[in-house]
Amino acid sequence: MKGRMGKILTIARRDFRAILFSRSFLFFILGPLFPVVVASMAGGIGASVQGAAGPARIGVAMADTDTAMVTEARAALNQPLPRLPGTIVLDRPANSPQEVSAILKDGAGQGVAAVLSGTLDDPVLSGPQPRIAAWSGDVSLLVEEARRISATGPGQARQWPEIGLRPVAQPSQVDQTGGRIRTAQAAQTLLFILTMLLAGMVLSNLVEEKANKIIEVLAAAVPMDSVFFGKLLAMLGVSFVGISIWGGVAALVIVAGGASVAFLSAPAVGWPLFMALGAIYFACAYLLLGSLFLTIGGLAATVREVQTLSMPVTMAQLLVFFLASYSLGQQGQPVELAAALFPFSSPFAMLARAATDGALWPHLLAIGWQALWVVIIVRTGATLFRRTVMKSGPRGTKRGLFRMLHQSTRSFRQA
Amino acid sequence: MQQAMTQEPFSGEFTAAPQIATDSRPLAIEAKGLVKRFDGTLAVDGVDIAVPEGSIFGILGPNGAGKTTTLRMLLGIIDPDEGTRSVLGSDDPHRLANRIGYLPEERGLYPAMKAVDAIAFVGALRGLSVKEGRKRGLEILEAHGFGHIAQRQIRAMSKGQAQTVQLLATLVHDPALVVLDEPFSGLDAISQGKLERTIRGLAEKGTTVIFSTHVLAHAERLCERIAIIAGGKVPFHGLVSTARDRLPPQVHLETRERDGPWRTALPAHAEPQIKATGGALWNFSLEDGGVEPLLTALVEGKAGIQALSIERAGLHDAFVAIAGEAAAKQLDEETGLAAMNTAEAS
Numbered sequence: 001m002k003g004r005m006g007k008i009l010t011i012a013r014r015d016f017r018a019i020l021f022s023r024s025f026l027f028f029i030l031g032p033l034f035p036v037v038v039a040s041m042a043g044g045i046g047a048s049v050q051g052a053a054g055p056a057r058i059g060v061a062m063a064d065t066d067t068a069m070v071t072e073a074r075a076a077l078n079q080p081l082p083r084l085p086g087t088i089v090l091d092r093p094a095n096s097p098q099e100v101s102a103i104l105k106d107g108a109g110q111g112v113a114a115v116l117s118g119t120l121d122d123p124v125l126s127g128p129q130p131r132i133a134a135w136s137g138d139v140s141l142l143v144e145e146a147r148r149i150s151a152t153g154p155g156q157a158r159q160w161p162e163i164g165l166r167p168v169a170q171p172s173q174v175d176q177t178g179g180r181i182r183t184a185q186a187a188q189t190l191l192f193i194l195t196m197l198l199a200g201m202v203l204s205n206l207v208e209e210k211a212n213k214i215i216e217v218l219a220a221a222v223p224m225d226s227v228f229f230g231k232l233l234a235m236l237g238v239s240f241v242g243i244s245i246w247g248g249v250a251a252l253v254i255v256a257g258g259a260s261v262a263f264l265s266a267p268a269v270g271w272p273l274f275m276a277l278g279a280i281y282f283a284c285a286y287l288l289l290g291s292l293f294l295t296i297g298g299l300a301a302t303v304r305e306v307q308t309l310s311m312p313v314t315m316a317q318l319l320v321f322f323l324a325s326y327s328l329g330q331q332g333q334p335v336e337l338a339a340a341l342f343p344f345s346s347p348f349a350m351l352a353r354a355a356t357d358g359a360l361w362p363h364l365l366a367i368g369w370q371a372l373w374v375v376i377i378v379r380t381g382a383t384l385f386r387r388t389v390m391k392s393g394p395r396g397t398k399r400g401l402f403r404m405l406h407q408s409t410r411s412f413r414q415a
Numbered sequence: 416m417q418q419a420m421t422q423e424p425f426s427g428e429f430t431a432a433p434q435i436a437t438d439s440r441p442l443a444i445e446a447k448g449l450v451k452r453f454d455g456t457l458a459v460d461g462v463d464i465a466v467p468e469g470s471i472f473g474i475l476g477p478n479g480a481g482k483t484t485t486l487r488m489l490l491g492i493i494d495p496d497e498g499t500r501s502v503l504g505s506d507d508p509h510r511l512a513n514r515i516g517y518l519p520e521e522r523g524l525y526p527a528m529k530a531v532d533a534i535a536f537v538g539a540l541r542g543l544s545v546k547e548g549r550k551r552g553l554e555i556l557e558a559h560g561f562g563h564i565a566q567r568q569i570r571a572m573s574k575g576q577a578q579t580v581q582l583l584a585t586l587v588h589d590p591a592l593v594v595l596d597e598p599f600s601g602l603d604a605i606s607q608g609k610l611e612r613t614i615r616g617l618a619e620k621g622t623t624v625i626f627s628t629h630v631l632a633h634a635e636r637l638c639e640r641i642a643i644i645a646g647g648k649v650p651f652h653g654l655v656s657t658a659r660d661r662l663p664p665q666v667h668l669e670t671r672e673r674d675g676p677w678r679t680a681l682p683a684h685a686e687p688q689i690k691a692t693g694g695a696l697w698n699f700s701l702e703d704g705g706v707e708p709l710l711t712a713l714v715e716g717k718a719g720i721q722a723l724s725i726e727r728a729g730l731h732d733a734f735v736a737i738a739g740e741a742a743a744k745q746l747d748e749e750t751g752l753a754a755m756n757t758a759e760a761s
Contacts, residue, residue, distance in 0.1 A: 212524070212525060213523025214525060386494070
């Protein structure tokens, strides 16, 4: 004989199979294209967040005259080439890799991501390999301009100096922080896209059950909150199937295209744990939003009402995402704490934290906190559903959604 | 809790439920003072119900009377605002869900499911393994002559077939208590007869059956006990025979003579219809004294009895007397609509 968990799984299994083997599942799988485009267009917020890592600059550790020429050259090039990396004069030597590493570490606050040393005739750029490789052309231009200023002035034929590249093993603090923020940002965006794509499906779930008139069979056999949990589990399972398929396709595309995801810095907790936390926070975000949507959808009487609800629900999702994104640039500030505490933004904020901070105990607390809210929302939703939907006999004068909202508010007050 | 059986004399007016009377059997369902409000509207107002184990119990009343709300409270689908309920000895019906079968008024199954899978699914919700549910589903479909639709999707079935599948799904886990909400609605006459036989069969093997209906004929044929519900209240609860005994027998008499000393045995208000042939027709209630004094007076007074029938009151008459004319009229209209639907289904 089955217990309550067995019955929850019975409901979950039925829903899971019904969705997986339906024709509409194909459209569901093709669905991500739209939000990917939307997310790309909404990427503006990323730029402001990225700014939180500070601009990366070149620390100049040359002889005084050479340093002055380089600084002057940078100023001269600022107007035609504003995106050229900025420079900062260092007052310490950078002759050995150890000295460069120390500068990179200590100079993080000033944004030092690489060090230019040597002379104008024999310049050397030291720093993390990806950084110096990316900047070598810019530095060549900068040194050439400095040489022109120090020599006879404009008119001479340009001779692009060869830049000696000296990689150091340790990435600069600026690169590390910026990279991790980029990783956090990417993870947040992915989590948001997936949650938005997938949790919305739950909205119409109970409407279908009411249309099939089977909801009363379920409600008589199993407590309503168990029905809710069963349905959420099914949808979560479907979501993971979808993510597996999308992930697989994405991996194929990346491999086939000869690209890699190496542009993302390793998160603070390391990739394996980060992936695991990503899955857990996705489940939490999904269950939180899903339980809310299930409640709202359950109170709706028709598919039309569900469609009406879709817009405010999507907007609310966006607001939650913006809060979490904004908090990424405000680490350690109250807004980050608020984003981590507010149940619906908590998974996003905490996943970002996993990318930028290696501490694990906040995640244990956050997961427990989010799970608690899932239970609270499901219980509340089930109670509202029983009070407002599972009734018979004459109805009031208010109709449709407005009647439901009225009843919900009333029931909530009574509760 | 057992209470003494009471049989009150007919007063012609019922304002409160009489004391619940049951026999010595333990109670499968006992509810006291159930109250449910929806948006301030009193849907159920102090309902008391006691259903002995192994009995067939009917809840009778017009639509909107509170039948479904009462059943939903008994099953734990909704909670009462006031009052207590005990189902199979538990005040939490969900804890005993595996021993209860429920057929809701609004029938529904997943359209894409096959019949046997639908039965197995409901069985799984009631504690069976899916494998056992499928096995029993096939058996029960075969036993009811529906083996040929076992692998057919619900959406491909006729309405009657789908309803039968749902009824069988209600019974697949062999419940101790079966609750049926308007089980006869939408069924054709033949299916209604089959359902009546099924319900009797369940009771014969000890299953308690409680069903709601607005068609009194089903309750009259099937039920041992009934509760009449109107306006959210239960003005009568007890044996069907007790309900019928609330009304005196109806006498239809035809005499050759119009008058004589025998007339004193007839009620004072009884007025004859004079026949063209000279005799008289009398219709009256036999309220006091019983049959023997009436017959003696008619024979010894030489009334010249041409025809005489003494009929016990039917459940419909009892319902009119107990629930009131308005409720009875509504019930008649709904029964008429149901008959039309049945004819359509046939």
